[in-house]
Amino acid sequence: MTVLVRSRRVVTPEGVRPLGVDVVEGRIAGLVPYDAGGGLDLGDVALLPGLVDTHVHVNEPGRTHWEGFATATRAAAAGGVTAVVDMPLNSLPPTTTVPNLEIKKKAARGQIAVDVGFWGGAIPGNLGDLRPLWDAGVFGVKCFLSPSGVDEFPALDGDGLTLALRELARFDGLLIAHAEDPWTLTEPTGPSYAEFLGSRTPDAEVRAIETVIAVARETGARAHIVHVSAGDAIPVLRAARSQGVRITAETCPHYLTLSAEEVTGTAFKCCPPIREAANRDALWAGLADGTLMGVVSDHSPCPADMKSPDDFAMAWGGISSLQLGLPVIWTEASARGHSLEDVVRWMARGPADFAGLSYKGRIEVGADADLVAFDPDAAFVVEAGDLAHKNPVTAYQGRALRGVVRQTWLRGAAPGHGRFLTRGAR
Structure with missing residues (x-):
């Protein structure tokens, strides 16, 4: 199958250029002059690489x-995301053993509209499962340093973290960590957002990140901090990276665009929490200088009745945003003077490179022809009922956004026939 898609605004690693993207058998076979004609002409609608969401x-x-x-x-395909990596919780069973990984793959087979990979899990008692999970192709293993919210995925204590990183260092595996210090967290003293926010301070995040950095430095292992919310963590991560510690980190759309001052209900609850507006500038600075490798969703949905209206202490913590990440980030990024090239670096190439998916997240010859027609000047208002997510719950309800995904291609074709992604293999 051969496809040609043309745009005056094709976002490539070399910049935004008028080009035609020639697709043969699902891969980008060539980049040709836009004026050569033929194929599907998008005009001024931008052509981006498919986004990669590793969370x-x-x-x-x-x-x-x-x-x-x-x-x-x-939902991913509708939002321009052509590859996702699934977290080891909150499925039952969690992805903490190879047999459990196979159960998850069996559940997914025949259902995936985009490409899907998997993280494994590191929990107390499964140290011997980490190498088999790695050999089975997971992209790394996730741990929590504080309670995860589900009993079947308990947190690692300090000794457990050290043992896990030592084991992973033996084969250069990767640990990704939910970093909040359990000894700094407190119970909310009431149902309000202010009380919930006060129970999960930036200090809890920074102390846990410092713990991961210290053990990564000692063991030489690779570690990654998921969903950084605290601006105070950026200089800590920056310093560790400058000292050669093998530490990376990510953030999420809700931390970059929402603020504690605008929280109106429990749809906004997540852990770590959405912090005050003044906190966001440090996160954006961390993105701009590469301290944060990119922006991923941490799409963590639940049924509406689990959001316990008006009680932040009891509501499930998670933001549903998989379909909305691109326009959410573009709306804020463009207002801050950032370009589509920046957004592609943060949401496509950065996560792809982090996961070792060198053939994803870029428009260049040889890459998978995962493409997104994105109209950066169009606008819309979010209506939860219009989203493809299973439950119509979103913190972005009623929010006016810039940027509309017009079409998504997976390997040059309409989404619908996703494949399993395995670390180290194409």
Whole structure:
């Protein structure tokens, strides 16, 4: 199959250029002059590489009424995301052993509209499962340093973290960590957002990140901090990286665009929490200088009744945003003077490179022809009921956004026939 897609605004690693993208058998075979004509002409609608989201909670099997592979991957495609990596929780069973990984793959098979890879899990008692999971192709293993919210995925204590990183260092595996210090966290003293926010301070995040950095430095292992919310963590991460510690980190759309001052209900609850507006500038600075490798969703959905209206202490913590990340980030990034090239670096190439998917997240010869027609000047208002997510719950309800995904291609074709992604293999 041969496809040609042309745009005056093709975002490539060399910049935004008028080009035609020639697709043969699902890969980019060539970049040709825009004026050569032929094919599908997008005009001034931008052509981006498909986004790569390495932080998605699909929840199937076991909690498929929260989200499932069919709905999650349709939402991804609608939002310009052509590859996702699924978290090891909150499915039942969690992805903490190779047999459990196979159960998850069986549940996903035949349902995925985009490409899907998997993280494994590191929990107390499964140290011997980390190498088999790695050999089975997971992209790394995730741990929590504080309670995860589900009993079947307990946190690692300090000794457990050290043992896990020592084991991973033996084969250059990767640990990704939810970093909040359990000894600094407190119980909310009431149901309000202010009380919830006060129970999960920036200090809790910074102290946990410092712990991961210290053990990564000692063991030489690779570690990654998920969903950084605290601006105070950026100089800590920056310093560690400058000293040669093998530490990377990410942030999420909600931390870059929402603020504690505008929280109106429990749809905004997540852990770590959305912080005050003044906190965001440091996160944007961390993106701009590469301290943060990129922006991923941490799509963590649940049924509406689990959001416990007006009680932040009891509501499930998670933001549903898989379909909305691109326009959410573009709206804020463009207002701050950033370009489409920046957004592609943060949401496509950065996460792809982090996961070792060198053939994803870029428009260049030889890469998968995962493409997105994105109209950066169009606008819309978010209506939760219009999203492909299984449950119509979103913190962005009623929000006016810039940028509309007009069409998504997976390997040059309409999404619908996703493949499993395996670390180290194409």
